[in-house]
Structure formats: structure tokens, C-alpha cells
Amino acid sequence: MYNLILFGPPGSGKGTQAQLLVDKHDFLHISTGDMFREELSRNTPLGQEARSYMDAGHLVPDEVTIAMLRKRVDQHPDVTGIIFDGFPRTDPQAAALNDLMREKDTQINALILLDVDVDTIVQRILGRAATSGRADDLKEDVIRTRYRNFVNYTSPVYDFYDELGLARRVDGTLTPEAVAAEIDAIIGEGLQND
């Protein structure tokens, strides 16, 4: 089993790269942001709870997010690999993922940071705001709050995996194809070492 964390600030290209990987490999893609948006569109209690945090650009509380993620992993026991997109985003989420991987007798093989500067991020997200249908894409101050939350709460997760020798950094301002080629090379190394 090959398990990859696609990591990076909002708008860094996690979803874009996850889709390219799913097209190429037989991996399960788990995006906690997409899961919350699905809940929102079905107007479930979980969606209602997540809405106020998401619309303001804040993180949904860990307990809720971790329980949702666990459930999704449990629903897919026979996958050949998982791409985690947007999870873990805090130290407690990273610890919970570690426990979950251990329970499943597997491990995270790599975390790839898509490195993109804040001005590019704001430009990209405002550029897609009209078509994304996402309330958190519409206002620059909300986008900047999302970025600040990444810096304050999420970026320390990189160090957790770096200490384990699993963290890699890719220039996320390259073209999507060039970013994908770098990610493929990292996955290729990991699969060879398996």
C-alpha cells in the first residue's frame, strides 16, 4: 500500500494534483474539504457545523474532522493506496493519522509540500472564485485568513514528517504537468523501495 499526503496552502494545487494521480494510479483520493462540501450540499448536521468555520476560512475542529476521516478510511479496506488531500492540518490530526495507519498495519510513505507564495495563491483563488461556487473563495480577506491558518496551525505538520525523513518539497508554481512529473518521481522512488 502507498499512502501520500499532498500538503500545501490553500490554492497550492493539492486537488489538481490529486486528480492527476487518481487518473494514473489506482489510489483512493480523500479530500476532507470535499467531504465537508458534500455534507454541506446535503445539508447534514455535520455540513451545518462545518459551514461557519469554512465560510470564515477557519479550521473545522479536530474531533469532527478526525472522526469523518477515520470513517472514510474504514469504508475502503482494500485500496492499494490513499492520497490524503487537506489532511492532516494540525498536530493532533497528524497524531491521529499516525495511529490510524498503525491500526491498519500500514504507514505514510511521503508528504509532499506544494510550495506556493501567498500572492500567487490569492490570484489563483480569486481567479476561480466565480466558477468554484465556494463561499470561502470570494473574499480576499477570507483567502488570507485561510493562508494564515495554514502558516500558524498546518505548516508545523511538515516538521513532524520531516523528522521522520518523509517530507519533500516541490515548487508548486511550475505548470501542473511539471509539478505532476516531480510528484511521480517521488512516488516512483517510494514504490521501488517497497
Ligand code: AP5
Ligand atoms: P480545502 O477544500 O482543503 O481547501 P484548501 O486547502 O483551502 O485548498 P483548495 O481546495 O482551495 O486548493 P488546492 O490546494 O486543492 O488547489 P487547487 O488544485 O484547487 O479546505 C477548505 C476548508 O475546509 C478549510 O478552510 C477548512 O475550513 C475545512 N477543512 C478541510 N480540511 C480540514 C481539516 N483537515 N481540518 C480542519 N478543517 C478542514 O488549485 C487552485 C487553483 O489553482 C485552481 O483554479 C487550479 O486550476 C489552479 N492551479 C492548480 N495548480 C496550478 C499550477 N501548477 N499552476 C497554475 N494554476 C494552478
